[in-house]
Amino acid sequence: RLGRPKNEITREVDEMLDRFRITHLKDRKPLTLSGGEQQRVAIARSIIVNPEILLMDEPFSALDPVSRDDFVSDMKRVQKEEDLTIVQVSHSRDEVYALADRIAVIIDGSLESEGDVAEVFDRPATIKTARFTGIENMFPATVVSKENGVALIDISGSGITAVTDSEPGDKVMACIRGTDITILKRDEIESSARNNFDGKVKEIHFNGPVARIGVDCGFYIEAIVTDRSVKE
Numbered sequence: 155r156l157g158r159p160k161n162e163i164t165r166e167v168d169e170m171l172d173r174f175r176i177t178h179l180k181d182r183k184p185l186t187l188s189g190g191e192q193q194r195v196a197i198a199r200s201i202i203v204n205p206e207i208l209l210m211d212e213p214f215s216a217l218d219p220v221s222r223d224d225f226v227s228d229m230k231r232v233q234k235e236e237d238l239t240i241v242q243v244s245h246s247r248d249e250v251y252a253l254a255d256r257i258a259v260i261i262d263g264s265l266e267s268e269g270d271v272a273e274v275f276d277r278p279a280t281i282k283t284a285r286f287t288g289i290e291n292m293f294p295a296t297v298v299s300k301e302n303g304v305a306l307i308d309i310s311g312s313g314i315t316a317v318t319d320s321e322p323g324d325k326v327m328a329c330i331r332g333t334d335i336t337i338l339k340r341d342e343i344e345s346s347a348r349n350n351f352d353g354k355v356k357e358i359h360f361n362g363p364v365a366r367i368g369v370d371c372g373f374y375i376e377a378i379v380t381d382r383s384v385k386e
Contacts, residue, residue: 166202174198174228189216194225201232209241212251226252247288251275259283281327290332290366290376297324310373314349332378337367358384 171177176194179187187195193216200208212224213229232254233240244250245291250257250271259267259282267274267283278284284292298306298313305318311330320326336347337355347351355369365384367377 170198170202173232175224186359190218190221193217197229201236201238204236205224205238207239207241207305210240212245214223214244214246229253247275258287261286278329284327284329290378291328291335292331293328293330294375295328297322297326312372313352330375332366332376335375335377335379336379337369337379337383360384 156240164168168177168180171180174194174197176191178194179191182191184192191382197210213267217225224247228233229240232238233253240253242249242253254271256269257271258265259274260373261282266286267279274283275287278287278289278370283293293309295307295309297318298308299322300306300318300320304315305320305322306313306317307318307326307328314328316328318326340352351371353369353375356374357368359366360381363381364378365380365381367384369375370375
């Protein structure tokens with residue numbers, strides 16, 4: 155890029171500063187920047203040279219939650235605008251959901267699973283992958299019967315129905331995300347859900363806008379619901 159007009163360079167720099175919301179840092183010295191500010195500047199500098207591939211290792215780790223959410227949104231927008239391929243190392247499931255098209259799960263140096271995000275998170279191929287992707291409820295189970303792809307699965311004497319490739323007699327691990335569970339009081343309208351169980355709430359843990367509810371329904375299961383639904 156040697157020999158380019160100064161005004162052209164200045165214009166591109168100003169546009170990049172604006173895209174990453176760091177115009178206010180334009181005249182600051184590097185040593186006066188916080189860790190999060192340094193990360194934003196470093197990524198902006200990497201993108202302004204129009205790379206074909208951008209490699210990032212935990213790029214949002216030094217940012218506070220609000221700044222991280224803003225920066226993830228900025229990166230998603232820039233990724234689409236620039237048609238940029240990004241290879242990113244991350245331990246944050248939120249970042250993966252927000253930015254990734256495909257994911258590779260590496261555990262203890264070995265490739266455990268690979269595929270598009272929905273495939274890896276919603277249909278984990280291995281127990282390690284299920285744990286790594288944060289599935290709260292995992293139960294050793296047995297396929298009892300199957301018809302038209304829908305199986306009856308025994309979990310500690312309780313039966314649930316699920317779509318599976320497994321066959322009757324197979325030992326499986328039933329994986330249920332807490333966010334896929336709905337909790338209703340006995341006197342509330344009956345649910346249309348295929349799997350319904352009577353249970354007793356054993357514990358409630360609030361975590362910001364959500365709550366984790368432990369329920370004993372013959373087997374212990376953890377549901378994740380909004381804190382408002384609990385208080386109501």
